[in-house]
Every structure is written in structure tokens, then in C-alpha cells.
Amino acid sequence: MRHLARVAGGAAVLLAAATLRAQEPEPAAEEPAAAASPVDAQAGHGDATGEPDDTGAPAAPPSAPVRGPRPRGAPAAASPAPGSGDLLPPGFRERARVALGPLEIAPIALIALQAAPYVGDDALTQAGDVAEQPGFRLRRARAGLRGDVAGLVRFALSTELAEDDAGTARIHEAWAGVMAARALEVIAGARTVPFSRSAMTGAGDGALAERPLAVRAIAPFTQVGIQAEGHFEDRAFSYHAGVYNAFQRSDRFYAGHAEGLAPLGNRFEGIAVAGRLATEPQGPLGRTLQDxxxxxxRLGVGADGFFSDGGARTLYGASADVLVHAAGLHALVEVLWTAANPKAVPTQPMAQVTSVSSLALVLEAGHMIVARKLGVSGRVEWIDPNLDVEDEGDNLVLTGGVSYHAYDDLVKAQLEYTHREELGGLSLSNDALLLQLQLSL
Known part of the structure; x- marks a missing residue:
């Protein structure tokens, strides 16, 4: 508990600092809010792997706003002129596109290097900790392309280049969608499942270096299937619905789900369905969780769920979230629930022998002290992997940090400290101090 006291003291200092307002003038123009779904924003940044991070984009929001259909032959919208002395004015991602007739393409790049100066002796990456020993980690190295054809077909293809110690590359996302109208777009391929706002937000677009531990453990992230989505009245109402290969989760709760890219088809599993309803009545909140x-x-509210009839387990999941942006403040509340029921004759070996229900609550808040430059954030997570058992898996996770944006959100540095308190059983030494340097395009 001594660690907890130190973290609480640090959080108080951060909150006090967050109340200070910058003495410099507000930016002349606000960054255009993304009109695309959070998943689009993720195009290339979201993460979804069994060892999460593995993606992003709603998730988290798209890397580039999705435009409505453009008449064939019509010129692309003119790029706004950079502001005086502004090297990367708002909207630079949307302008980083190359037009080849009706085809427009843009790069996807996400590089994140992490340094852990301090890591507790009991930390384990298999248990969801960011590191096991002090040192360096190439957390993400992603490259690809996204684009559209005459504003009617969108696509994205990206590869994760640092998947394991051997440097094995794998497909992170590969999808294409036909947009009949803003009210209906049909998308096929490997893409983030519409579940959990934090999971749908791009891996490089969070206020803190890592998504909540609860989200990494519960969300299915990228899966292969067909989705439909639509947005009405500038995202005042949005829906997502999809059918996928059934999800596969690990016997270890904090290891999360495997990402099934199905190069050999659906050999051992069944089918999963997922859906999400959301509203942003004051207009789009944009790509990032930070304001x-x-x-x-601005207010965003969403609720979603999934059902997976797999060969080894039947899985159920539900989550709900509220995100608020206001004058540099952001506040996120997210609750997640999942249940796993083992099959009597599983198609794959597994250790689970009885039904397990899990519940988690995430509370996050932060403040941009200097617009587009400097922000502080804090997060509290309560996680119970098995509601019927009290053990070391029941966790209270406290994370606080500061982020410095060198060039808007293209290059940023994040420094944060995480304290993980076991609510049952032994108290483990698994705190960590983390520094992350990131480039996100």
C-alpha cells in the first residue's frame, strides 16, 4: 500500500497542475472533427492482438475523416492554407494524400518506442504488464496505405513489422468498403470489431501510452468478417453491425483474444456477431481521446455487444461508454462485461472447465494545459476476471502521466507511472514507469 500512497500523492500533483491554464492565446482554428467512424480513424493505428496493442482505429476514430461520395471527375477539396508559422496546421493528415485520377492514397505509419526505467520484480507481460525488466521495447512498427476511389470505395492495408522477438511481420488490417451513402457502408476484410470505444480508438490516439488493461483483456479487436455501418446528421446517430469468424480467447484472462486473420479459412470455429450504437449530438469528437x-x-455515448459461438467456448460481451470533451478537458467512463462458457467437446485444447463471468470499470480524465502541446491524464481501472473467485487476478490499476506533442499529434512523447494493486491474495510488485516516443501518421 506504500506504492498506492505514493501514486495517490502523484495524482494529486497532476490534478493540481491540470487546473492551471496556459497564458498563451487559443489557436486560431480548431482541428476539424473527424466525420468518419472511430474505426476509420484507426485505419492503420488501431491495435488488436492477443497481446493487445496490438491495434487501433474508433478504433478508435479514423486516421483520416471520411468524406461523402464525390462526383466522378470532381477535383479533390482544396487544402487549407497553413497558418502563419504553423508547420503542421490542423487537418494535415487529410492533406497528406496523393491523387491518381479518381484514386487517392495516403500513408499509414505508426512507430512507438518504449523505455521502462523502473519495473517491479513480479511484472509479467503475460499478465498484461508493459514490461518484465527495465529496458527498451519496440512496441509498434506499422506501415501501410489507406485511400478511396472517387469517394465511393474506401480501403486500408497495413502490416505490423515488429510482432515478436524474431521480427515476424503480420497483416494488421486489410479491408475494403463500398459507400452507398453516409447511411450505409458495407466493409469486408480484417478490421476492428465495433466493441468498446477505447478498443476502437487508434493505438496511437489515446491519452496514455497503452489502452486500459481491462479493454486489452476483453475486447476482440481485429477479426475477419463483413461489417455494415452508417452515420446520420453529422454523427448525431451511428450504428455498426458485423458478422465474423468466432473469436478465440486465451485461458489467461489478461492475454485477451487472438486475432484471427483466417488465411486458411474458418477451420475450427463457428460464427460471431457484434453491433454498436452511438451518438455524438454536438458533433464529432474527433480522432483522439484527448481534447x-x-x-x-461535446458528448459521445455508445453501447455495444457481441456473441461468439466458437468451437471451444461460447462468448458473450457487452460494454457502454461516455466520453466528454470541453475546453481541453476529457473524461471517459467505460464499463465492460464478458462471459465464457466452455463447450462439452471443444475443438481445441483448453484449461477452462466452468463458466466464467468478468466485469471491469474504467475511469479516465485529463486536461490539455496547452492546446496541441501539453496534457496530463489519469486513469483508474477496477477489474474482476472471475466474479465467483477472489484472488490476485482482481486488480485496481492506477495510471497517471503527461504527454508532450512536438508536432500536433504526429510526434509525441508520453511519460507515465502505473500502480497495479491486487485486491485478493498476494500483493505483487508489478508497478512500472514508462516513457514512450511515438510517430503516428
Whole structure:
């Protein structure tokens, strides 16, 4: 508990600092809010792997706003002129596109290097900790392309280049979608499942270096299937629905789900379905969880769920979230629930022999002290992997950190400390101090 006291003291200092307002003038123009779904924003940044991070984009929001259909032959929208002395003015990602007739393409790049100066002796990556020993880690190295054809077909293809110690590359996402109208787009391929706002937000677009531990353990992230989505009245109402190969999760709760890219088809599993409803009545909140532009009050509310009839387990999941942006403040509340029921004759070996229900609550808040430059954030997670058992798996996770944006959200540095307290059984030494340097395009 001594660690907990130190973290609480640090959090108080961060909150006090967050109340200070920058003495420099507000930016002349607010970053255009992304009109695309959070998944689009993720195009290339989201993460979804059994060892999460593995992606992003809603998730988390798209890397580039999705435009409505453009008449064939019509010129692309003109790029806004850079502001005086502004090297990377708002909207630079949307302008980083190359037009080849009706085809427009843009690069996907996500590089994240992590350094852990301090790691507790009991830390284990298999248990969801960011590191096991002090040192360095190439957390993400992703490259690819996204684009559209005449505003009617969107696509994205990206590869994770640092998947394991051997440097094995794997497909992170590969999908294409036909947009009949903003009310209906049908997308096929490997893409983030519409479940959990934090999971749908791009891996490089969070306020802290890692997504919540609860989300990494519960969300299915990228899976292969067919999705439909639609947005009405500038995202005042949005829906997502999809059918996928059934999800496969690990026997270890904190190892999460495997990402099934199905190169050999659906050999051993069944079918999964997922859906999400969301509203942003004051207009789109944009790509990032942080209110980097210190925008007017905006509210986002979403709820989602999935059912997976797999060969080894039947899985159920549900989550709900609320995100608020206001004058540089952001506040996120997310609750997640999942249940796993083992099959009597599983198609794959597994250790689970009885039904297990899990519940988690995530609370996050932060403030951009200087718009597009400097922010502080804190997060609290309560996680119970098995509601019927009290053990070391029941965790309270406290994370606090600061982020410095060198060039808007293209290059940023994040420094944070995580304290993980076991609520049952032994108290483990698994705190960590983490520094992350990131480039996200």
C-alpha cells in the first residue's frame, strides 16, 4: 500500500497542475472533427492482438475523416492554407494524400518506442504488464496505405513489422468498403470489431501510452468478417453491425483474444456477431481521446455487444461508454462485461472447465494545459476476471502521466507511472514507469 500512497500523492500533483491554464492565446482554428467512424480513424493505428496493442482505429476514430461520395471527375477539396508559422496546421493528415485520377492514397505509419526505467520484480507481460525488466521495447512498427476511389470505395492495408522477438511481420488490417451513402457502408476484410470505444480508438490516439488493461483483456479487436455501418446528421446517430469468424480467447484472462486473420479459412470455429450504437449530438469528437484542440463541449455515448459461438467456448460481451470533451478537458467512463462458457467437446485444447463471468470499470480524465502541446491524464481501472473467485487476478490499476506533442499529434512523447494493486491474495510488485516516443501518421 506504500506504492498506492505514493501514486495517490502523484495524482494529486497532476490534478493540481491540470487546473492551471496556459497564458498563451487559443489557436486560431480548431482541428476539424473527424466525420468518419472511430474505426476509420484507426485505419492503420488501431491495435488488436492477443497481446493487445496490438491495434487501433474508433478504433478508435479514423486516421483520416471520411468524406461523402464525390462526383466522378470532381477535383479533390482544396487544402487549407497553413497558418502563419504553423508547420503542421490542423487537418494535415487529410492533406497528406496523393491523387491518381479518381484514386487517392495516403500513408499509414505508426512507430512507438518504449523505455521502462523502473519495473517491479513480479511484472509479467503475460499478465498484461508493459514490461518484465527495465529496458527498451519496440512496441509498434506499422506501415501501410489507406485511400478511396472517387469517394465511393474506401480501403486500408497495413502490416505490423515488429510482432515478436524474431521480427515476424503480420497483416494488421486489410479491408475494403463500398459507400452507398453516409447511411450505409458495407466493409469486408480484417478490421476492428465495433466493441468498446477505447478498443476502437487508434493505438496511437489515446491519452496514455497503452489502452486500459481491462479493454486489452476483453475486447476482440481485429477479426475477419463483413461489417455494415452508417452515420446520420453529422454523427448525431451511428450504428455498426458485423458478422465474423468466432473469436478465440486465451485461458489467461489478461492475454485477451487472438486475432484471427483466417488465411486458411474458418477451420475450427463457428460464427460471431457484434453491433454498436452511438451518438455524438454536438458533433464529432474527433480522432483522439484527448481534447487536443480545447474544443467546445461535446458528448459521445455508445453501447455495444457481441456473441461468439466458437468451437471451444461460447462468448458473450457487452460494454457502454461516455466520453466528454470541453475546453481541453476529457473524461471517459467505460464499463465492460464478458462471459465464457466452455463447450462439452471443444475443438481445441483448453484449461477452462466452468463458466466464467468478468466485469471491469474504467475511469479516465485529463486536461490539455496547452492546446496541441501539453496534457496530463489519469486513469483508474477496477477489474474482476472471475466474479465467483477472489484472488490476485482482481486488480485496481492506477495510471497517471503527461504527454508532450512536438508536432500536433504526429510526434509525441508520453511519460507515465502505473500502480497495479491486487485486491485478493498476494500483493505483487508489478508497478512500472514508462516513457514512450511515438510517430503516428
Amino acid at each position: 487536443v484542440a480545447r474544443s467546445p463541449f
